[in-house]
Amino acid sequence: MKLLKKGAEADIFETKWQNSKAILKIRKTKNYRNPLLDSKIHKQRTIKESQVLSQVKQIGIPAPLIFFVDLKKSSIIMQQIPGKPIHDLPPSKIIPLTKEIGKLVGTMHKNGIMHGDLTTSNFILFKNIVYVIDFGLSQNTIKPEDHAVDLRLIKEILNSAHAKIMESAWKNFLSGYKSVVGNAKFSKITNLVSDIESRGRYATVV
Amino acid sequence: MLGLGIESTAHTFSCAIIEKKGKKGTILSDVRKIYRPEEGEGIHPREASRHHVENSSIVLSECLQEANTSINDLDIVSYAAGPGLGPCLRVGAVVARSLSSFYKIPIYPVNHAIGHIELGKLLTGASNPLVLLVSGGHTMLLAFLNKQWRVFGETLDITLGQLLDQFGRSIGFASPCGKNIEELASSSSNYVSLPYSVKGNDVSFSGLLSATKSVAKKNKSDACYSIQETAFAMISEAVERALSFTQKKELMIVGGVAANKRLSEMLKDVCKRHGCKFFVVPLKYAGDCGSQICWTGLLESQVKKSASLKDTFVTQSWRLDSVKVDY
Numbered sequence: 001m002k003l004l005k006k007g008a009e010a011d012i013f014e015t016k017w018q019n020s021k022a023i024l025k026i027r028k029t030k031n032y033r034n035p036l037l038d039s040k041i042h043k044q045r046t047i048k049e050s051q052v053l054s055q056v057k058q059i060g061i062p063a064p065l066i067f068f069v070d071l072k073k074s075s076i077i078m079q080q081i082p083g084k085p086i087h088d089l090p091p092s093k094i095i096p097l098t099k100e101i102g103k104l105v106g107t108m109h110k111n112g113i114m115h116g117d118l119t120t121s122n123f124i125l126f127k128n129i130v131y132v133i134d135f136g137l138s139q140n141t142i143k144p145e146d147h148a149v150d151l152r153l154i155k156e157i158l159n160s161a162h163a164k165i166m167e168s169a170w171k172n173f174l175s176g177y178k179s180v181v182g183n184a185k186f187s188k189i190t191n192l193v194s195d196i197e198s199r200g201r202y203a204t205v206v
Numbered sequence: 207m208l209g210l211g212i213e214s215t216a217h218t219f220s221c222a223i224i225e226k227k228g229k230k231g232t233i234l235s236d237v238r239k240i241y242r243p244e245e246g247e248g249i250h251p252r253e254a255s256r257h258h259v260e261n262s263s264i265v266l267s268e269c270l271q272e273a274n275t276s277i278n279d280l281d282i283v284s285y286a287a288g289p290g291l292g293p294c295l296r297v298g299a300v301v302a303r304s305l306s307s308f309y310k311i312p313i314y315p316v317n318h319a320i321g322h323i324e325l326g327k328l329l330t331g332a333s334n335p336l337v338l339l340v341s342g343g344h345t346m347l348l349a350f351l352n353k354q355w356r357v358f359g360e361t362l363d364i365t366l367g368q369l370l371d372q373f374g375r376s377i378g379f380a381s382p383c384g385k386n387i388e389e390l391a392s393s394s395s396n397y398v399s400l401p402y403s404v405k406g407n408d409v410s411f412s413g414l415l416s417a418t419k420s421v422a423k424k425n426k427s428d429a430c431y432s433i434q435e436t437a438f439a440m441i442s443e444a445v446e447r448a449l450s451f452t453q454k455k456e457l458m459i460v461g462g463v464a465a466n467k468r469l470s471e472m473l474k475d476v477c478k479r480h481g482c483k484f485f486v487v488p489l490k491y492a493g494d495c496g497s498q499i500c501w502t503g504l505l506e507s508q509v510k511k512s513a514s515l516k517d518t519f520v521t522q523s524w525r526l527d528s529v530k531v532d533y
Contacts, residue, residue, distance in 0.1 A: 006480065008446035032442055034397045034435045034474035041402065087451075117406045119451055137406065151360070153406040158497075160349070160356035161451070196362065201344060202289040202523040 027138025042074040045136040102176025119153040143153040148192035214298030217289025219258040221269035222496030234271035255293035284503025287315035288524035295520040312512030321498030321524035326460035330485035336454040341461030342367035345365025394427040412432040418462030458485040464492040
C-alpha cells in the first residue's frame with residue numbers, strides 16, 4: 001500500500017476496494033499518549049467519523065462514501081476523492097470557493113452537525129465540486145455555541161494561513177453561510193463568534 | 207550595540223544586558239527577583255508590584271555589575287509594555303523611563319510574548335519554526351507569515367499555565383505549581399479518565415480543571431498524573447495538527463511550561479513522527495526574564511526609531527499577532 005499522507009491523527013494509504021481505488025484511513029497508536037486515553041480517542045473518532053460521513057450524504061453534502069469500518073484496527077476504507085485540497089489552490093481560486101464552503105457548513109449546521117475541524121485542507125475540489133472530508137472531530141449538536149466554534153476555527157485558519165485574502169474570503173464564507181441558515185441564526189452565531197473571540201487571551205484592550 | 211531590558215509583567219522583576227554584534231547576541235547578565243505568594247494562593251497584582259518596586263534598584267545595579275558596564279555605556283533601554291498585570295507593568299516602565307530621560311538613552315516598548323519567541327530563536331538557532339508558546343499567560347501555536355506572527359491554534363479559555371496553577375493551588379501548592387505537580391505525578395501511573403477537548407487546532411482546558419479537582423479529592427497523585435497526561439496530550443495533538451497543516455519542519459517550544467520534562471518528551475515524539483527538528487528553549491530562559499525584552503528591543507532598534515517618552519505606554523491586553531515585525 002502506498003502512503004499518501006501522514007496526517008496529524010491518522011495515516012492515509014491508497015488501497016483497493018472491489019477493484020476500484022480507495023483510501024484507507026488508519027488511526028495509529030501514539031506512543032506519547034497514555035494507552036487508555038489513546039484507545040478511547042481512536043475508537044470514539046473512528047465511530048463518529050463513519051457515522052457522520054453517512055449522515056452528511058443524506059443531506060446532500062458531497063463527501064466520500066464509506067466502504068468498510070474496522071473498529072479493532074481503528075481503520076476506515078472509503079472512496080477516494082482525487083482532487084486538490086482548497087488549501088493548495090491559488091488565492092484567486094480560493095476566494096470564490098469560500099462561498100460554497102460557507103453553504104456546506106451552513107447545511108451541516110442546519111442539520112445539527114458540527115464538523116469540528118474546519119480547515120482549508122479538509123475541503124477538496126474535484127470536478128468543480130467541493131467535497132468535505134475528515135469528520136473525526138465532528139459532533140451531532142444543535143448548540144449554537146458549538147456551531148460558533150466551527151466558524152471561529154475557519155476564521156482563524158483564513159486569518160493565519162490565508163492572511164492576504166482573509167477579508168474577501170471571510171466575507172464570501174459568511175454570505176454563503178447566511179444564505180443557507182437564514183438571518184436569525186446567522187446573527188446569533190456570528191455574535192457568538194465575537195463572544196468567543198473576546199474570551200481569547202488579551203483580546204480586548206483594557 | 208549594548209542594550210538593557212526590563213521585564214515586569216507578572217511574578218518576575220528582571221534586568222538583563224545583551225551585547226549585539228550583527229545577528230549574534232551575547233547575554234552579559236540576567237538578574238531576577240521573583241515574587242512568591244503564600245502556599246495555596248495566586249499572584250496578587252498589588253503585592254507583586256510592591257515586590258517589584260522594592261527590588262528594582264537592587265536588580266538593576268546587580269545586573270550592571272555582573273555585565274561590568276555602567277549606565278552610560280548603554281545604547282538603548284527596552285521594557286515589557288504588555289501583555290501583563292497593570293500594576294506590575296508600570297514598575298518596569300517607570301524604571302525604563304527614568305533611565306531614558308535622565309541619561310538620554312533611546313527607549314523601546316516591547317511585546318513580552320514576542321520576547322519569548324525572539325529569545326528562543328536566538329538561543330536555539332531555530333530559523334523558521336512552528337512556535338508553541340506555553341506559559342501562565344499564553345497557550346498558542348504560531349507561525350511567521352507576511353511580517354506577523356499568525357495564530358494557528360490557541361486555548362479558547364484558560365492557559366496551560368493557569369490550568370496547572372489553579373489546580374495546584376486547589377491542592378495546596380503555591381504558584382507557579384508546575385514543578386510540584388510534575389513531581390507528584392511521577393509517583394503515579396494510574397490514569398483516571400478526564401475530559402479531552404481538542405477543537406481543530408484549538409484546545410479548551412476549563413472542563414478538565416473542574417473534573418481534575420474532583421479526582422484530587424480521592425487521590426492527589428493520580429490527579430496530578432492524569433491532568434498532565436490529558437492536558438499535554440491535547441497540546442501535542444494540536445501541535446501535530448498545526449504541523450501537518452503548515453508543513454513546518456521545525457518546532458520550538460518557549461514559555462514557562464517549556465520547563466516541564468513530560469511535555470517535552472511527548473513533543474519530541476511528535477516531532478519524530480513528522481520528521482521535524484525539535485527545539486526547546488534552555489531551562490534558565492524558559493520563564494520570564496529581562497533577556498527576552500532586551501533582545502527584542504535590540505532587534506527593533508535596527509528598523510525603528512526609539513519611542514518618545516509620551517508614547518511609552520503599558521497595555522495589559524496586547525496580542526502578539528497584532529505586532530508588525532519588520533526586522
